[in-house]
Structure formats: C-alpha cells, structure tokens
Amino acid sequence: MPIGSTLAHPAGIQPGGSRKADPMPDVLETSLTAVPANGGGGSAESRPTVPQAAESPAFRHSRTHRLADRWAHLAFLSCSLLVVGLIGGILFFLASRGLAAFWPVAGNMGRALHLSEVFLSADWAPSSDRFGILPFIAGSLGVTGLALLIAAPAGILTGVFIAKMAPAWMRNLMRQVMDLLVGIPSVVYGIFGLTVVLPLVSHTWLADAPASGFAVSAVILAVMIVPTIVSLSTDAFESLPSSLDEGAQALGSSRWQAIWHVLIPAARPRLLTAAVLGLGRAIGEAMAVQMVIGNNPQWIALMRESTDRAPFLRALFTPAATLTTELVQELPNTAAGSTWNNVLFAMGLLLYLLTMVLILATRRLGRGKEA
Amino acid sequence: MLIPTVPETKPIKLSVRNMAFSYGEKKVLDGLSLDIHAERVTAIIGPSGCGKSTFLKCFNRIHEVSSAVNVSGDMLMDGVDIYRGGIDEVDLRRRVGMVFQKPNPFPKSIYENVAFGPRLFGVSDRTSLDGIVEDALRKAALWDEVKDRLKESATGMSGGQQQRLCIARALAVNPEVLLMDEPCSALDPIATAKIEDLIGELKENLTIVIVTHNMQQAARVSDYTAFFWLGKLVEMDLTERIFTTPRVQMTEDYITGRFG
Amino acid sequence: MGAAPVFRRSRSSKLVDRLMRGVLWAIAILFVVVLILFVGAILKQGWPVLNLSFLTKMPETLDAGGGIKPQIFNSIYLVVLSLGISLPVGLGAGVYMAEYAGKGRALNFLRLCIETLAATPSIVLALFGMIVFVQAMGWSFSIRSGALTLALLNIPVITRVTEVSLLAVPRELKEASYGLGATKLQTILKVALPYAATGILTGLVLTAGRAFGESAILVFTAGTNASAQFPDFRLTVPGETLSVHLWYVTSDGTLPDAREIAAGTAAVMILVLLSLNLLVRLVDRAIRRRTR
Numbered sequence: 011m012p013i014g015s016t017l018a019h020p021a022g023i024q025p026g027g028s029r030k031a032d033p034m035p036d037v038l039e040t041s042l043t044a045v046p047a048n049g050g051g052g053s054a055e056s057r058p059t060v061p062q063a064a065e066s067p068a069f070r071h072s073r074t075h076r077l078a079d080r081w082a083h084l085a086f087l088s089c090s091l092l093v094v095g096l097i098g099g100i101l102f103f104l105a106s107r108g109l110a111a112f113w114p115v116a117g118n119m120g121r122a123l124h125l126s127e128v129f130l131s132a133d134w135a136p137s138s139d140r141f142g143i144l145p146f147i148a149g150s151l152g153v154t155g156l157a158l159l160i161a162a163p164a165g166i167l168t169g170v171f172i173a174k175m176a177p178a179w180m181r182n183l184m185r186q187v188m189d190l191l192v193g194i195p196s197v198v199y200g201i202f203g204l205t206v207v208l209p210l211v212s213h214t215w216l217a218d219a220p221a222s223g224f225a226v227s228a229v230i231l232a233v234m235i236v237p238t239i240v241s242l243s244t245d246a247f248e249s250l251p252s253s254l255d256e257g258a259q260a261l262g263s264s265r266w267q268a269i270w271h272v273l274i275p276a277a278r279p280r281l282l283t284a285a286v287l288g289l290g291r292a293i294g295e296a297m298a299v300q301m302v303i304g305n306n307p308q309w310i311a312l313m314r315e316s317t318d319r320a321p322f323l324r325a326l327f328t329p330a331a332t333l334t335t336e337l338v339q340e341l342p343n344t345a346a347g348s349t350w351n352n353v354l355f356a357m358g359l360l361l362y363l364l365t366m367v368l369i370l371a372t373r374r375l376g377r378g379k380e381a
Numbered sequence: 382m383l384i385p386t387v388p389e390t391k392p393i394k395l396s397v398r399n400m401a402f403s404y405g406e407k408k409v410l411d412g413l414s415l416d417i418h419a420e421r422v423t424a425i426i427g428p429s430g431c432g433k434s435t436f437l438k439c440f441n442r443i444h445e446v447s448s449a450v451n452v453s454g455d456m457l458m459d460g461v462d463i464y465r466g467g468i469d470e471v472d473l474r475r476r477v478g479m480v481f482q483k484p485n486p487f488p489k490s491i492y493e494n495v496a497f498g499p500r501l502f503g504v505s506d507r508t509s510l511d512g513i514v515e516d517a518l519r520k521a522a523l524w525d526e527v528k529d530r531l532k533e534s535a536t537g538m539s540g541g542q543q544q545r546l547c548i549a550r551a552l553a554v555n556p557e558v559l560l561m562d563e564p565c566s567a568l569d570p571i572a573t574a575k576i577e578d579l580i581g582e583l584k585e586n587l588t589i590v591i592v593t594h595n596m597q598q599a600a601r602v603s604d605y606t607a608f609f610w611l612g613k614l615v616e617m618d619l620t621e622r623i624f625t626t627p628r629v630q631m632t633e634d635y636i637t638g639r640f641g
Numbered sequence: 642m643g644a645a646p647v648f649r650r651s652r653s654s655k656l657v658d659r660l661m662r663g664v665l666w667a668i669a670i671l672f673v674v675v676l677i678l679f680v681g682a683i684l685k686q687g688w689p690v691l692n693l694s695f696l697t698k699m700p701e702t703l704d705a706g707g708g709i710k711p712q713i714f715n716s717i718y719l720v721v722l723s724l725g726i727s728l729p730v731g732l733g734a735g736v737y738m739a740e741y742a743g744k745g746r747a748l749n750f751l752r753l754c755i756e757t758l759a760a761t762p763s764i765v766l767a768l769f770g771m772i773v774f775v776q777a778m779g780w781s782f783s784i785r786s787g788a789l790t791l792a793l794l795n796i797p798v799i800t801r802v803t804e805v806s807l808l809a810v811p812r813e814l815k816e817a818s819y820g821l822g823a824t825k826l827q828t829i830l831k832v833a834l835p836y837a838a839t840g841i842l843t844g845l846v847l848t849a850g851r852a853f854g855e856s857a858i859l860v861f862t863a864g865t866n867a868s869a870q871f872p873d874f875r876l877t878v879p880g881e882t883l884s885v886h887l888w889y890v891t892s893d894g895t896l897p898d899a900r901e902i903a904a905g906t907a908a909v910m911i912l913v914l915l916s917l918n919l920l921v922r923l924v925d926r927a928i929r930r931r932t933r
C-alpha cells in the first residue's frame with residue numbers, strides 16, 4: 011500500500027487499524043523485547059547494577075545550598091509583596107488623612123465638609139472656611155491639556171522620525187538628546203522657565219508684567235514629557251512589522267503617505283498609551299510648574315475681571331494654580347489635622363487615584379492592541 | 382533473521398515504561414517504553430517536532446525549569462524512579478549531563494566555563510580545580526588546543542571548539558549519563574567528525590543518548606537507534622539492524638528519506 | 642475595454658511628502674536646539690558664580706555670598722542611602738518577577754503595581770512620606786525620612802530594569818547552568834545576574850541621576866535646612882539637597898543673592914548630570930567592546 015496514505019492519515023497508526031503499514035501497537039513491544047540478548051521483560055532489577063562512576067563526594071549540594079535556595083525564594087517574594095503593600099499603603103495613608111476632611115474623625119480639628127463643597131465649588135478661601143478645589147482641578151487639567159497638545163504631536167512625529175526616517179547618526183543624536191532632557195531635574199526646568207522663558211514674554215504685547223500662567227508652564231511641561239512620549243512611540247513604530255511599511259511603499263505611496271495612512275494607524279494603541287503616560291507625568295509634576303505658574307488660587311476670578319487683553323491671551327497669561335502647585339505652596343503652612351490640611355491631602359489622594367485610573371487605561375489600550 | 386544477535390553485556394542504565402508527557406494541556410509524548418544501556422550510544426531519530434528533545438529533557442527534568450509539564454509512567458535510572466524515587470532534580474541534573482543544539486558557553490573564560498560546575502558544589506581550591514579542568518578538557522579532546530589560552534573568553538572560540546567546551550563543562554561534574562541534543566547541527570563537517578570521534582571515546586564510561594537528524598551520523602556513532610514519530614516510539618533496535626532490516630515499513634521510509 | 646488608467650503620483654502628494662519630511666526634520670532639530678539653548682543658558686548664568694569658594698562654603702541665611710557645601714554632601718548622601726535601601730528591594734522584586742512569578746495573573750498584578758508606583762507623582766510619595774515617616778514615626782524632617790521616601794521613587798525603576806535585563810539573559814545559558822546541577826539560586830547569582838549586570842548598572846546610574854534631581858519628595862521629608870556641622874552623617878538631622886536649595890532660595894526670597902545662588906546650583910546640577918550621562922555612555926561602550 012502507498013506510504014503516502016498512511017502519512018496523510020495519522021489516525022491510521024492508532025491501535026485497531028488492520029493494515030500492514032499500521033504496525034505500531036504490536037511492533038512496539040516486539041521491538042523492545044527483541045533487543046538482542048536481553049530477552050523480554052526489561053525490568054531493571056534483574057540486571058547487573060551499573061558500576062557507579064567514581065563519585066567525588068564534593069559533587070553534592072550541601073544543606074546550606076538547599077536551604078539558601080528555599081529562603082531566597084521567600085526573600086524575593088517578600089520584596090515583591092513589599093511593592094504590592096506600598097501601593098496599598100500609600101492609598102491607605104493618603105485616604106486616612108484626605109477623607110478625614112469629610113468625616114468627623116477623632117483628632118480632627120475642623121468641621122466635616124460636604125463632598126460637593128470641595129469638589130464642586132470654585133471658592134477657595136481656607137481662612138474663611140471655604141474649600142472649593144475646582145480651581146486647582148481645572149488648573150491641572152488646563153495646563154496638562156495644553157502641554158499634551160504640544161508634546162503629543164511633536165513627540166509622536168519625532169518617534170516616527172527616529173524609527174522610520176532619520177539616518178543612523180541623527181537617530182543616535184536624538185536618543186542622546188532625549189536621554190538628557192529626561193534627566194534634567196524639575197527645579198532646573200523651573201529655574202530655566204523663571205529666568206529665561208518668563209522674561210522673554212513678560213512686558214511684551216503678549217502679556218503684562220510677569221507672564222506667569224498656563225502658557226509658560228505648559229511649554230516647560232511639554233519639554234519635560236516629550237522624552238517619555240518620544241521613547242514610547244519610537245518603540246511602537248519600531249515594533250511594527252517591516253512588511254507593513256514595505257507593503258505600503260511597494261504600492262507606490264510616498265514616505266509620508268505610508269507613515270500617515272499605514273504606520274500611525276497601526277501603532278495607534280501604543281501611541282495612545284504613550285500619550286496617556288505623558289499625561290500622567292505632566293499632571294503629577296509639581297516643582298517646575300510651581301515655579302512658573304504664578305500660584306494664584308483665585309485665577310478664575312482674576313481671569314474674569316481683567317479686560318486688558320484678548321480673552322484667549324488673558325487665559326494663557328493669568329497667574330494660576332494646580333493641584334500639585336497648591337500642595338507645594340500651602341502644605342508647609344498648615345497644621346496637621348486641620349481641615350485645610352486634610353483638604354490638601356484629599357487633593358493628593360485625588361492625584362493618586364488619577365494615576366491609578368491612567369495606568370488602568372494604558373492596560374485597556376494594551377489589551378485592545380492584542381485583540 | 383539474517384543479523385546475528387550480539388549478546389548485550391552492558392546493564393540497563395535508563396529504563397522507560399509507558400511514559401507520557403505533556404506541556405500543560407498539550408500532549409507531546411505517549412506510551413513510550415524503552416531501555417538504554419550503560420556505556421552504549423543510543424541515537425534518537427525522527428521528524429521535526431516528534432518530541433525527541435522533549436524526551437531527552439525528561440531524563441534530567443530540565444524542562445521543569447521553564448514550563449509547566451506533566452509526566453506519567455516510569456522513568457528509572459539504575460532502577461530508581463527519577464520522578465518519584467526521592468531523587469532531587471538538582472542532584473539528577475548533576476548525574477545526567479546535557480549538551481545542547483547550539484553551543485552555549487557562558488560569557489566567561491574557558492577555564493571558568495569548565496570550573497563552573499565544580500564550583501557550584503563548593504570545590505574552590507586552585508589545585509583541585511586545575512586538575513578537574515585539565516582532566517575534563519582532555520576528555521573532550523580540547524586540552525591541546527586551549528591549554529595556552531585558558532584565560533581567554535570562551536565566546537571567541539570556533540563553534541566546534543565551543544561545543545567541545547560545553548562537553549568538557551558537562552564532564553567536569555562527573556555525570557553518569559550524557560544527553561546530546563543535535564550536538565553537531567550547528568557545526569561544519571570537520572568539527573562534526575571531531576565530536577563523533579569524541580562520542581566514541583566517551584562511551585567507554587558514560588551512557589550517551591544523542592538526538593540527531595543526520596542518518597549517517599546515527600549509523601556511525603550509535604549502538605542502538607530509536608525511531609520516534611508523532612510522540613510515539615515506532616521502533617528501537619540495534620543500529621545496524623534499524624539501518625539494514627527495520628521491521629517497520631515506516632522506519633525504512635524515514636531512513637531512506639522517503640518522508641520526514 | 643478602455644485603456645488602463647495611468648497611475649501617476651500627483652504633484653500635490655509629492656509636495657506634501659517633501660513638506661512633511663521637512664517638518665519632521667525641523668521638529669527633531671528643534672529639540673536639539675532647545676537642549677543646547679537650555680544647557681547653555683543654565684551654564685552661562687551659573688558660570689560667574691561657579692568657583693571653589695561657592696562649592697566649599699557654608700550657606701548664608703540672610704547675607705549674600707553663601708556656598709553650597711552641605712547641600713552637595715546631602716545630595717550625595719541621600720542618593721547613596723536611598724539607593725542602598727531601594728537596591729535590595731528592587732533587585733529582589735525584579736528577580737522574583739523574571740524568574741519565579743511564572744506567566745499568570747500574579748505576574749500581571751505585580752507588573753500593574755510596579756507600573757502604578759512608577760507613575761505615582763513624586764508629590765504623592767512626598768505626602769506618604771510626610772504622613773508615615775515625618776509625622777507617624779516622629780522622625781520629623783530628617784535624612785532618614787528623606788532617604789526612605791526617596792527609595793520609593795527608585796524601587797519601581799530598579800525593579801523594572803532588573804526584570805528586563807534578566808529576561809534578556811539567553812535561555813540557553815540558564816539551561817546550561819541547570820544542566821550542570823546548579824540550584825535556582827546559583828543559576829540566578831552566577832549566571833543570570835552577572836549577564837544582566839551591565840543593564841542593571843546602567844539603570845542604577847540613571848536612577849541615581851533621578852534621585853539626585855528630585856526635589857518635591859525631599860522638601861516635605863528631608864526639609865529645607867542643612868546641618869551647620871560638616872560633614873554631618875547623622876540620620877536624624879534635616880538634609881537640604883542641591884535641588885531643594887535651588888527651589889527654596891528661589892521661592893523664599895530672603896537672600897539678596899538668591900538669583901546667583903540658584904543659577905550656580907543649577908549649573909552644578911547640570912554638570913553632575915552631564916557627567917553621569919557621559920559615564921553611562923563610556924561604561925556602555927567599554928563593555929560592548931569587551932564582549933565583542
């Protein structure tokens with residue numbers, strides 16, 4: 011019978027077949043037992059034992075080795091558990107102080123606030139017992155949004171430039187530039203903004219005397235988060251199969267058309283992840299922003315009142331405040347346990363929860379990519 | 382039967398009975414039974430993916446390091462079950478050495494590569510280490526080539542030298558069995574010939590199991606040959622018989638290159 | 642049957658391609674220019690102040706002409722201490738994730754935790770450190786509060802670097818080690834970690850740079866005062882670092898020469914970070930040459 015047919019039907023060699031080329035079940039045993047001069051059976055006990063290789067007693071693990079192996083596992087595990095514990099610990103301690111603003115807690119000096127009078131009010135006058143943190147939330151969102159508006163397109167385009175267009179020397183140069191930018195401390199960014207950027211725009215047609223506000227903060231923040239976005243989007247573009255790019259260009263699309271119509275859409279989930287992580291960095295940044303934003307909790311009112319400039323510019327160059335800058339600004343001046351202090355911790359808690367949400371969002375995006 | 386039966390004088394070193402193996406849910410080996418004799422070379426042949434490497438790794442339980450696996454049936458070494466006989470897998474791996482398809486020297490000096498094993502077991506004085514290293518390198522027929530450059534990096538050696546270094550490294554801990562998974566597949570014919578000669582010498586006091594895709598190699602170096610197909614043992618016999626008068630049609634087809 | 646249409650690239654698509662290539666180059670070059678201007682400006686501002694006496698004098702509280710000697714010491718001391726705390730934890734967690742955790746939910750959850758910790762704003766870590774170390778433990782603003790909180794910043798970075806470097810160790814090398822009868826711990830210590838060492842070391846230097854520049858955490862845990870003694874190794878005294886000093890003199894404004902001090906401090910920090918960066922590069926190159 012033709013071999014081919016047996017091979018085409020692997021089931022043909024299962025026991026129960028009757029063809030000649032179907033020998034496995036019985037031949038298996040015979041071939042074993044037919045190993046010459048060994049007779050059947052093959053039980054190891056019936057044979058002469060092997061002369062043990064002259065065994066050097068040194069080649070045995072000592073008890074200590076084995077114990078070390080076991081304890082090491084535990085040690086490594088506890089390091090990981092410590093990290094997990096930290097996540098929970100931070101949440102617990104921030105909540106214990108932040109939520110104290112809303113519930114009457116022992117040792118709490120002030121009155122218990124209502125959630126809405128904190129999160130839905132723009133009236134921040136702690137000395138008069140008014141704790142609306144809306145200006146800070148809006149400030150954080152505003153400055154972060156602006157920064158992202160600059161950094162995301164620039165970062166993603168730089169990413170595609172590095173991954174798909176730049177010659178090798180330029181690629182290396184860009185990597186080094188980004189490495190340096192990410193390594194510069196916040197306070198140095200802050201002092202640069204304060205001493206170089208602010209004087210540049212102050213007292214010009216853009217702004218009256220000190221030009222602190224959203225615009226300068228956002229520009230500084232954008233430079234700070236761009237390396238994050240660049241490095242993640244470079245990875246995203248580099249991990250795309252090269253067939254994608256080649257395929258598009260083989261059809262006659264130009265370099266840019268391939269990037270715009272094929273590469274960017276294909277990398278979209280990871281580009282979004284890059285933007286979200288950049289957003290996370292921006293929203294949590296404290297010192298650099300605090301040094302240039304002007305720290306004015308009453309910025310909403312100020313923006314409404316002043317009429318000296320075009321509304322748009324007024325918005326960009328009004329001294330303002332964010333969640334993080336307000337924490338830096340006021341935390342040292344408040345007594346632990348006071349309502350004021352508790353509300354500041356509630357702002358910290360809000361930032362932490364936001365971080366968690368953003369990280370979970372990147373997970374979602376990541377999963378979308380796999381599907 | 383045309384071929385005269387040679388009386389087998391060597392005892393059985395490894396014995397497998399009704400063994401099955403799976404990676405998690407995926408069944409890879411099934412219903413295997415065979416014996417491997419001490420101081421003999423046993424070749425395992427079969428088409429790609431039929432489970433040869435897997436089978437080999439079962440003898441020193443090295444797959445347990447990286448995957449979740451399931452082994453049933455008996456695997457005995459010197460009559461002791463290596464999975465349930467109270468044998469510690471770390472000890473087992475010292476007794477059952479392994480040489481891999483691609484030479485995998487550590488990125489250390491030649492000397493340190495060979496001394497690595499003994500050091501694991503606490504051998505640290507220089508003279509004993511020197512002795513062990515020289516001995517192992519001699520057994521692997523590498524000593525003369527490298528004795529003047531023991532301090533040089535092992536990654537700078539030729540592929541064939543690297544593979545013999547890996548053999549020397551395995552020999553340095555005094556194994557009883559040496560498993561070789563396609564040890565020559567990354568080597569040129571000259572390096573291959575050297576390794577084949579080496580196998581012939583090593584079997585004087587080692588049990589060797591070798592997986593190979595090269596029929597001539599199996600014919601040249603081995604005493605016994607086992608043919609695997611789809612995770613099952615099709616036939617095992619004296620090598621000369623497998624290559625001249627196999628009992629199963631499929632074996633003959635495979636050896637003569639009609640499939641696989 | 643009509644003639645096959647002729648597909649020709651339109652002029653506009655060629656134009657757009659040219660234009661966008663130009664734009665991409667321009668953006669990239671813009672970043673290079675920004676960096677050069679940035680570093681140049683900081684160094685230029687700081688240059689007149691930078692001299693030996695600035696580096697070796699104690700700071701003044703009200704008068705001009707103070708130095709930054711204790712801040713330099715505190716910066717280094719805090720970086721070393723925080724690395725000393727975070728290195729074992731980060732290494733341990735990284736090893737666990739790469740070698741022990743398997744591929745299931747546990748690993749996923751651990752990753753999530755590490756990512757969250759890495760993304761947690763330093764001001765939030767500062768609040769945590771303030772509650773736990775400064776207030777609850779009663780350590781007030783001190784080197785030990787600062788070092789412990791700063792360690793929280795380092796841990797996720799070191800963990801991640803360790804995990805990634807270990808995952809890059811070729812499986813064959815680990816198998817070779819196991820094949821010789823090595824225990825898991827031996828394989829990790831003698832094969833995997835040495836192989837991963839360069840990656841971990843590079844990550845460590847970058848972590849050190851980050852800790853060196855950190856300010857938000859330290860303002861609220863190590864404080865804005867430097868000890869009057871020098872060198873003061875006590876863990877219980879406040880330890881103002883360079884970055885905190887830079888921020889404090891700028892925002893406090895009692896020093897007549899706050900601007901100059903801040904500029905000089907910024908220049909010192911930039912120089913330190915540039916040297917660290919260079920160090921990483923040199924080490925990297927040396928290692929790459931040796932392994933080749």
Ligand SMILES: Nc1ncnc2c1ncn2[C@@H]1O[C@H](COP(=O)(O)OP(=O)(O)OP(=O)(O)O)[C@@H](O)[C@H]1O
Nearest residue numbers: 404407409427428429430431432433434435436448
């Ligand atoms: N770690 C693993 N996890 C899951 N499945 C595996 C794993 N390793 C191997 N397999 C599967 O087990 C089967 C047998 O693989 P094995 O490597 O033993 O084959 P082989 O006979 O050695 O093949 P080759 O001749 O190509 O080396 C294959 O189907 C393979 O896909």
Ligand SMILES: [Mg+2]
Nearest residue numbers: 433434435562
């Ligand atoms: Mg194989």
